[in-house]
Amino acid sequence: MSANKNSKLALLGGKKAIPDGTIKRWPPVGEIDRKYVLKALEGPSYTYGPNCIALEKEFAAWNGNKYAILTNSGTAALHMAVAACGCGTGDEVIVPAYSWTSSVTCILHHNAIPVFVDIDYDTMNIDPAKIEAAITPKTKAILVVHLHGLAVNMEKVRKVARKHNLKIIEDACQSHGATFKDKKVGLWGDCAAFSLNHNKCLTAGEGGIFVTDNEEILNSAKMLWSFGETRKPNESRDYHAYALGWMYRSCELVASFGRAQLTKLDGYLKTQEENAMEFIENVKDIPGLIPPIVPAGHKHIWYNITMHIDAKKLGYKGKDTELRDGILKALAAEGAQCNIWQHYILPAMTVFQAQNAYGKGCPWTCPNAQKVVYNPLDYPVSQRHCDTHFGMTMPFRAPNSRKTAKMIAGAFKKVFENLGDLGL
Numbered sequence: 001m002s003a004n005k006n007s008k009l010a011l012l013g014g015k016k017a018i019p020d021g022t023i024k025r026w027p028p029v030g031e032i033d034r035k036y037v038l039k040a041l042e043g044p045s046y047t048y049g050p051n052c053i054a055l056e057k058e059f060a061a062w063n064g065n066k067y068a069i070l071t072n073s074g075t076a077a078l079h080m081a082v083a084a085c086g087c088g089t090g091d092e093v094i095v096p097a098y099s100w101t102s103s104v105t106c107i108l109h110h111n112a113i114p115v116f117v118d119i120d121y122d123t124m125n126i127d128p129a130k131i132e133a134a135i136t137p138k139t140k141a142i143l144v145v146h147l148h149g150l151a152v153n154m155e156k157v158r159k160v161a162r163k164h165n166l167k168i169i170e171d172a173c174q175s176h177g178a179t180f181k182d183k184k185v186g187l188w189g190d191c192a193a194f195s196l197n198h199n200k201c202l203t204a205g206e207g208g209i210f211v212t213d214n215e216e217i218l219n220s221a222k223m224l225w226s227f228g229e230t231r232k233p234n235e236s237r238d239y240h241a242y243a244l245g246w247m248y249r250s251c252e253l254v255a256s257f258g259r260a261q262l263t264k265l266d267g268y269l270k271t272q273e274e275n276a277m278e279f280i281e282n283v284k285d286i287p288g289l290i291p292p293i294v295p296a297g298h299k300h301i302w303y304n305i306t307m308h309i310d311a312k313k314l315g316y317k318g319k320d321t322e323l324r325d326g327i328l329k330a331l332a333a334e335g336a337q338c339n340i341w342q343h344y345i346l347p348a349m350t351v352f353q354a355q356n357a358y359g360k361g362c363p364w365t366c367p368n369a370q371k372v373v374y375n376p377l378d379y380p381v382s383q384r385h386c387d388t389h390f391g392m393t394m395p396f397r398a399p400n401s402r403k404t405a406k407m408i409a410g411a412f413k414k415v416f417e418n419l420g421d422l423g424l
């Protein structure tokens with residue numbers, strides 16, 4: 001047992017390292033949010049309208065894109081990206097084996113077929129060195145995910161794409177403002193999707209933004225966005241479905257909240273960086289804990305601070321997941337609630353194992369498709385990451401400060417110094 005009274009783990013009856021009520025909720029909401037939303041409530045219309053158009057313009061300007069389309073989810077924006085890049089029946093799209101499900105199911109939505117590539121353990125992003133081996137004559141595009149706020153090395157991805165004449169789609173849902181070689185995500189590929197879900201660094205509650213600099217891609221995406229209609233800005237609607245379309249528009253109340261939040265985004269990102277630096281500086285020497293690694297040339301925006309546990313370094317011989325889950329329980333008791341983001345690698349999920357998205361084997365049995373096999377053992381790095389990672393999101397966001405970040409680091413030190421008491 002620990003000699004020091006303050007170091008007795010909260011899980012074993014000691015005092016919590018982080019008192020209740022310390023960690024404040026995300027996102028900060030204040031005067032400007034009320035002003036924008038209440039103004040939108042006065043009308044004249046609640047459907048897609050002036051606030052939506054303004055948010056498209058303001059976000060495009062913020063990110064440096066020519067065009068943006070506001071959608072009702074990041075997933076909708078991803079589906080539009082897949083369609084707008086010409087991926088359809090039987091086409092293959094290369095994706096990382098570890099991400100959020102809809103980074104990949106958006107491909108199935110358009111009858112195309114995901115082909116997985118393993119990730120890099122340090123960056124947790126797709127391993128660009130493994131992309132080329134996954135290309136077949138059916139490959140149409142590479143969909144990269146800038147995970148947790150860290151951009152993929154886009155020079156490497158672009159090199160492969162150019163060589164094989166492939167389109168690039170960026171899933172930037174977690175990475176508003178992240179840069180690689182000083183260039184923001186959303187500016188590297190043919191088009192990109194951002195999310196405005198409550199958890200994301202720019203939120204409107206729910207929603208998404210599709211961005212591109214290519215007018216043709218913009219127009220294809222727009223057709224999917226609104227019932228298959230084709231409309232130029234100066235044309236009035238003729239209510240005709242020129243193609244298969246969805247209803248992916250957003251609305252005024254959501255957009256007005258998003259606009260208010262966008263005025264604060266740069267400030268949020270600054271706070272996240274300060275908090276992340278404070279935390280990492282204080283935990284980087286904890287044996288057995290691997291803090292996030294940021295390669296040279298990248299600016300992380302700390303959507304999430306995801307770490308790994310090194311069981312070997314801790315002399316632990318059991319299952320990685322048992323050690324990790326035991327540590328998380330002790331951290332949660334201290335008031336440092338952490339999360340396991342994804343429990344499964346994507347190729348192991350039922351939709352891919354059963355190959356039955358639309359039923360009857362579709363889209364894998366489409367006459368235009370070639371056979372694709374998903375063997376989870378082909379992605380050992382993704383699996384290892386799945387089993388050893390954990391992360392934290394909200395506690396490092398505004399309005400939380402460096403002081404809170406330091407307190408969280410203190411909880412980590414306490415738990416790791418007293419691992420022996422956990423009986424793992």
Ligand SMILES: *Cc1c(COP(=O)(O)O)cnc(C)c1O
Binds near residue numbers: 076099103174197
């Ligand atoms: C949140 C997220 C999405 C989906 O965005 P929604 O707005 O929830 O549809 C897609 N990809 C990644 C990596 C995400 O984090």
